[in-house]
Amino acid sequence: MSLELLTLTNPVFKSYTFWTGVLVIKMLAMSLLTAIQRFKTKTFANQEDLMSPKLKVKFDDPNVERVRRAHRNDLENILPFFIIGLLYTLTNPSAFLAINLFRAVGISRIAHTLVYAVVVVPQPARALAFFVALLATAYMALQVIAAAAF
């Protein structure tokens, strides 16, 4: 049975795979976004990164730090989703529900980045994006625990 669950003929796995790929690309893009801000503001954290002898290492540029906070928030929320989404897929959930949960996580985490680190949007935009993904991930985790506990 787990045989078919991890193939792309399973629409749940197909959706999980798609959104995981998209979110990995989104996370890797955060490094480039950080680099852009570092060069724009000439904020480098290491001596060997300074491109001119006049520059000094700097750690507190607000534009760089904002992108770094958004990136860390990704580590805290997207990375646990990656494993729990896979285990949730292996519990053979309703395709309709599972696909919409994955979609909710994917879209809300992209929105979270946009309103946090690209164009700053007043609250509760970021809080909403954050909680949609958090609640969807927590729901999957509870389903996984229930499937494994009984």
Add this chain to the structure above:
Amino acid sequence: MSLELLTLTNPVFKSYTFWTGVLVIKMLAMSLLTAIQRFKTKTFANQEDLMSPKLKVKFDDPNVERVRRAHRNDLENILPFFIIGLLYTLTNPSAFLAINLFRAVGISRIAHTLVYAVVVVPQPARALAFFVALLATAYMALQVIAAAAF
């Protein structure tokens, strides 16, 4: 063979799945713990999060920073466990050993959070909790490397 390894009829996978679900919930709870400390101490890192024009962004509250250090320690230790526990399960290990290793990681990481970020307990409480999970994870990783290398 891998067919049965990733089903809940395999007691090793069942245990891995259970503890992974529990640790995902535990990690997500760190965000809420951070938020509680932020509101308690009125420490917000973004301009758009300030709920009163009198507040300023603040980055150095010791209570907030303590929870954030505990959370980062989770990222460093629990996230690698998630993938290595899955690969270790696929090496078809002794059920007795594997289940106790997963239990050791799960319980010691919960203890780590409690003594670090909930009620501060003198050392070596946190160091012990840290090393139990680290050693169990490193043992699994070495077993996985050995299985793949030969």
Add this chain to the structure above:
Amino acid sequence: MSLELLTLTNPVFKSYTFWTGVLVIKMLAMSLLTAIQRFKTKTFANQEDLMSPKLKVKFDDPNVERVRRAHRNDLENILPFFIIGLLYTLTNPSAFLAINLFRAVGISRIAHTLVYAVVVVPQPARALAFFVALLATAYMALQVIAAAAF
């Protein structure tokens, strides 16, 4: 079919498993490297970690912070590789290409740590190591998205 893909008789999975095990060990070693720097420079972030009443908590030692930046860079880059490498394996890619991509990620991330946190090497050493792993991971993610989208 996914049956054989996740067994060590599949050379792609074997290679993925090997390099994932190696990189988990490498990541866990970062904690020890941080601890060594903390003891060397007597830089402790928590009151309960101070081993002498004369010491104070300290957050800005450059040697400790350098290892911590390298460790965080691992979280940002190696952890997404873990999941995308697994999903890429499940797309049944060319063994030659896949094995060399995993090797590229494994070797370049070890090099990244060496030139960042062990012996500081002038740029572009670290940038090169960083981009090899990033591009290999991004390529795998795009292949995974393409496989899932069509």
